[in-house]
Amino acid sequence: MTKIRLLFFWCAFVALLPIRASRPLGPVVCGDEQTERYFPLLKGRRVALFCNQTARVGQQLLPDLLVANHFDVACVLSPEHGFRGNADAGEHVESGVDETTGVPVRSLYGATDSIPLDRYLRDRADLLVVDIQDVGLRFYTYYITMLKLMNICAAEQLPVVVLDRPNPNGFYVDGPILDMRYRSGVGALPIPVVHGMTLGELAQMINGEGWLDRQRRCRLTVIPCQNYTHSTRWQLPVAPSPNLPTMKAVYLYPSMCYFEGTVISLGRGTDKPFLLYGHPRMKGGNCIFTPRSRPGAKHPPLMGQECRGVDLSKMSDAEICSKGLDLSYLIDAYRRMGIGDRFFTPFFEKLIGVDYVRKMIEGGKEADEIKAMWKKDVERFKRQRQPYLLYKP
Numbered sequence: 001m002t003k004i005r006l007l008f009f010w011c012a013f014v015a016l017l018p019i020r021a022s023r024p025l026g027p028v029v030c031g032d033e034q035t036e037r038y039f040p041l042l043k044g045r046r047v048a049l050f051c052n053q054t055a056r057v058g059q060q061l062l063p064d065l066l067v068a069n070h071f072d073v074a075c076v077l078s079p080e081h082g083f084r085g086n087a088d089a090g091e092h093v094e095s096g097v098d099e100t101t102g103v104p105v106r107s108l109y110g111a112t113d114s115i116p117l118d119r120y121l122r123d124r125a126d127l128l129v130v131d132i133q134d135v136g137l138r139f140y141t142y143y144i145t146m147l148k149l150m151n152i153c154a155a156e157q158l159p160v161v162v163l164d165r166p167n168p169n170g171f172y173v174d175g176p177i178l179d180m181r182y183r184s185g186v187g188a189l190p191i192p193v194v195h196g197m198t199l200g201e202l203a204q205m206i207n208g209e210g211w212l213d214r215q216r217r218c219r220l221t222v223i224p225c226q227n228y229t230h231s232t233r234w235q236l237p238v239a240p241s242p243n244l245p246t247m248k249a250v251y252l253y254p255s256m257c258y259f260e261g262t263v264i265s266l267g268r269g270t271d272k273p274f275l276l277y278g279h280p281r282m283k284g285g286n287c288i289f290t291p292r293s294r295p296g297a298k299h300p301p302l303m304g305q306e307c308r309g310v311d312l313s314k315m316s317d318a319e320i321c322s323k324g325l326d327l328s329y330l331i332d333a334y335r336r337m338g339i340g341d342r343f344f345t346p347f348f349e350k351l352i353g354v355d356y357v358r359k360m361i362e363g364g365k366e367a368d369e370i371k372a373m374w375k376k377d378v379e380r381f382k383r384q385r386q387p388y389l390l391y392k393p
Contacts, residue, residue: 278309
């Protein structure tokens, strides 16, 4: 038998063998669970923590874990929604003391404190630790607070350690890159609406792209997640903020948040925030709801008014994820209302980040036509972010 025939029979035999499934990676291990990697960095240092209720190591909050292990936790810096994560969007939250540990809590969404934040950190801390669950969107404010803190730490030469967490919307990139004319408290970097990066990756990009003031660089260390890829569908163990209580809301958030820049309610003050949209004068729809005051939405838009609208809660997660950033809900509401430009508020451009989307909606364009406008933005950003990625696709 010739060598060629032997090779043919061997290839045929191999082709008939059962295909073995690729070896599973195992459960995701977040950065804060890898204490052996970051405890040595904290030893003998006064530690400032940027965290909230999502900074859990097992059943313990990170401040509790560090205090129990005799680290010097100088302060906790709490973001929008507060340290316990139950305040309204943008609500002022007073500073105080954590009852469990006795650690001072400095609210970054409180009234103006008498001591500027840069001096506060310089006097109290030797190092900043970031451990907070982000959802990977340009208008979600946790990364903006991280950026602000990185600026201070770069100026004060304080090291920053990011204990990384998965991004539940980390499996795609979508939306226009922010036109920096619309830079605001809900958009601070020239990135797409859905950037597809973890906070650790984004921190590296902030450093590498010179996005800190005066193009300073932070002394940055990232403790990456284990067994995580950008294809991993991370199920959040703790709600990152009061109006994102479910994974369905997290997945719809990239498509629904623009209603904050319109006259429409998106369900704040109901048990389905970010799963509904409606208005008392909206025509048609498949549901009726009435926003009411509740924890996390004390004064919701259209409070006490019966709204006709659309309920998206029956959509499957798979269907939502397959569409990515989908403006069809916004366009549907715009057409049902029939009030032209009065549908929008100036806040809309801050959320979407460009000036052409409103114009295209008012001009009768469909969602796919608008989405085609930012295709090159997405491709360009994917190339730009590549050097900073820590995880496989």
